Amino acid sequence: MARAAVSGRLTGRLRWQTATVEDVRDETGTARTLVLRAPDWRGHAAGQHVDVRLTAEDGYSTQRSYSLASAPGGDRIELTVQRIGDGEVSPYLVDVLEAGDQLELRGPVGGWFVWDPADPSPVLLMAGGSGVVPLMSMIRTRRNVGSRVLFRLLYSVRTPEERYYARELGPGGAQGGLDITHLYTRSAPEGPRRPPGRLTEDDVAAYGWPAEFAPMCFVCGPTGFVERAAEILVAQGHDPQRIRTERFGPVGG
Amino acid sequence: MRPTQAAGTTTGEAFQDGNVLAGPFREFFTTDLTTATGTCAACGRAGPLAELRVYTHAPGMVARCPECDAVVMRMVRGPEAAWLDMRGTTALRIPLPGE
Ligand SMILES: Cc1cc2nc3c(=O)[nH]c(=O)nc-3n(C[C@H](O)[C@H](O)[C@H](O)COP(=O)(O)OP(=O)(O)OC[C@H]3O[C@@H](n4cnc5c(N)ncnc54)[C@H](O)[C@@H]3O)c2cc1C
Ligand SMILES: [Zn+2]
Numbered sequence: 001m002a003r004a005a006v007s008g009r010l011t012g013r014l015r016w017q018t019a020t021v022e023d024v025r026d027e028t029g030t031a032r033t034l035v036l037r038a039p040d041w042r043g044h045a046a047g048q049h050v051d052v053r054l055t056a057e058d059g060y061s062t063q064r065s066y067s068l069a070s071a072p073g074g075d076r077i078e079l080t081v082q083r084i085g086d087g088e089v090s091p092y093l094v095d096v097l098e099a100g101d102q103l104e105l106r107g108p109v110g111g112w113f114v115w116d117p118a119d120p121s122p123v124l125l126m127a128g129g130s131g132v133v134p135l136m137s138m139i140r141t142r143r144n145v146g147s148r149v150l151f152r153l154l155y156s157v158r159t160p161e162e163r164y165y166a167r168e169l170g171p172g173g174a175q176g177g178l179d180i181t182h183l184y185t186r187s188a189p190e191g192p193r194r195p196p197g198r199l200t201e202d203d204v205a206a207y208g209w210p211a212e213f214a215p216m217c218f219v220c221g222p223t224g225f226v227e228r229a230a231e232i233l234v235a236q237g238h239d240p241q242r243i244r245t246e247r248f249g250p251v252g253g
Numbered sequence: 254m255r256p257t258q259a260a261g262t263t264t265g266e267a268f269q270d271g272n273v274l275a276g277p278f279r280e281f282f283t284t285d286l287t288t289a290t291g292t293c294a295a296c297g298r299a300g301p302l303a304e305l306r307v308y309t310h311a312p313g314m315v316a317r318c319p320e321c322d323a324v325v326m327r328m329v330r331g332p333e334a335a336w337l338d339m340r341g342t343t344a345l346r347i348p349l350p351g352e
Contacts, residue, residue, distance in 0.1 A: 012283035014276070051276035065273050109275035111285035112303030223266040245304075250266045 014106055016053060021101045022076070027164045031130065032094045033069065033080045036103065043072045046141040047114040047134045047218065047246075050079070050107030054089055064089045067134035067220075067246070068108060071141040080164060082130035084251045113218065113246045117141060121216050121242075122150040124208050126229045128199075128221025129157060131248060132164050135220060139168075143175055151178045152215075154207050156199050156225065158186040181207040199225070204232045211237035220246040271305035271316060277328060281335060290346040295323035299346075302326075 023035040048068055055061035070078035083094035097103065115123065115138040125135040132155055142151060157163050160182075167173060169180050183203055184196045194203070209215040217238060219229045226247045233243050271287055278286040287303040298320040305316040305325060313329035318341070325341035339345075 013281060014279040049272070049275070063276075065269075065276065106276050106279070109279055109285070110272045110303070111275070111288040112301055113270075113272050223268060227266075245270055246272055247268065247270045249269050249309075 014109065016104050016106050019077070019103050019105050021097055021099050021103060023099055024097065027080055027166075028162050030094070030162075031080055031082045031164060033078055034093065034097065034103075036077050036079065036105075037075055038077055038105065039075055041075045041077060042108075044068055044077070044108035045111075045114045045116075046071065046138040048108035048110045048137075049134065050077075050105045051109065052079075052089070052093070053104040053106070054092060055104070062088060066093075067137065069133045069136050069140075071137060071144045073144065080130065080133045080136075087251070113220070113244050115141065115216070115218065117145050117147050117149070119216065120149060122209050122213050123152070124215045124217045124233075125151065125153040126199075126204075126208075126217065126219045126221075126233075127153065127155045128225030128229070129162070130164070131219075131221025131225065131246070132157075132169075133220075134246060135218060136165055136168075138218065139175075139178065142178070148177055152207065152209060153178070153180045154183060154199075154203065155180065156183040156185060156221070159184060160187075160189050179207070183207075199228055199232070201232050201235065204229070204236060208233075208236075211239075214239065214242065217243045218246075219243060221248060223247040223250055267310065268306040268308050268317070271301070271303040271307055273307050273309060274302060274305075274314065274316065274328070277314065277330065277335075280330075284347065284349070286345075286347065288348055291325060291342050292344040293318040293321065293323060293325050294341050294343045295325075296321035299344075302345075 017040045019036040019038040022037050025033040027033055049065045051063045051065050053063040066079045069080045081090050081093040084090045127135050185198050186196050188196045217233055219226050226245050230243055275287045289302055290299050291302050292299045304319055306319055308315045316326040318325050323341055327338040329336045
């Protein structure tokens with residue numbers, strides 16, 4: 001580790017590195033977690049992402065960003081990718097890649113959408129669909145460092161079957177000081193207290209933090225979801241400076 | 254398949270946050286530029302580059318001001334060089350981590 005850190009500093013700019021797929025795990029019918037071993041990994045902060053580059057045999061190459069789902073530690077990292085039907089990159093990552101395959105990546109990158117475990121402020125995490133990925137890294141980091149900072153997660157997802165990390169974020173995965181609320185947009189489990197539907201002001205008022213608590217708010221997901229969630233937070237008096245967003249683009253959810 | 258997509262096909266939802274510039278910037282800068290504060294030449298808004306609206310499906314990457322929508326930065330990567338067009342930015346304040 002020490003040697004890698006020094007060489008990283010000398011190099012300055014960040015280079016592409018080759019990671020090996022060690023394992024793949026289905027999260028839902030359309031999303032998969034890739035467990036990667038990246039020998040030159042220098043650790044990361046919760047919320048950061050990597051860029052993944054795919055190169056075709058004719059030399060054409062394209063890259064996309066994917067959030068780190070895992071907490072930092074060692075040379076294993078995890079990404080969770082949602083398959084977008086007509087997408088260029090995500091179907092390959094979700095359907096084609098298998099254990100033993102290699103992947104080019106650059107990271108970790110991004111210093112803004114990052115949770116600092118030394119910050120004692122309460123935290124509100126709001127996820128739409130695949131937007132839960134970097135927030136999961138924050139939840140896992142909180143657990144690993146033994147933090148007692150209060151976390152609330154509002155996770156908006158279409159149906160119960162489309163929840164990521166269902167076991168870790170289910171009743172069995174409870175952590176003291178972490179409240180989890182699933183908001184279903186299309187169909188909810190039997191006997192719901194809340195009818196299925198998109199995120200509302202009432203949801204945020206009921207399951208978020210009051211603005212007076214001055215929480216750090218991390219909002220992530222498809223651009224439409226993030227716009228809506230950020231609007232509601234501002235309308236409820238949250239300081240825009242404490243609302244950090246990560247828009248994944250027009251798709252997903 | 255994706256009913257939210259119907260509402261999401263307006264160009265208004267086609268952007269990502271400036272966070273997505275983090276990797277491309279690190280190709281030639283040694284520090285994270287997304288936490289730097291940029292000042293928009295059109296409206297004077299100052300804020301972290303992470304809050305810009307970035308359109309990656311344009312040729313290259315185009316970053317617009319979240320306040321006035323002016324283009325503040327444009328980046329094109331060729332095989333041998335990268336072009337960073339910053340005529341929409343009047344100043345960049347880059348935080349330097351203490352030694
Ligand atoms: C910082 C960051 C982190 C991310 N983290 C994750 C993550 O953890 N997990 C994850 O699954 N995804 C993540 N994403 C999204 C990811 O980078 C890709 O955008 C996504 O996987 C789709 O890529 P694709 O190549 O499959 O689709 P693309 O080929 O890029 O196209 C996707 C779809 O969007 C439509 N589309 C593309 N451009 C436009 C446009 N301009 N206007 C309207 N529609 C358009 C296309 O028609 C297509 O339906 C993240 C994005 C960012 C910026
Ligand atoms: Zn402006």
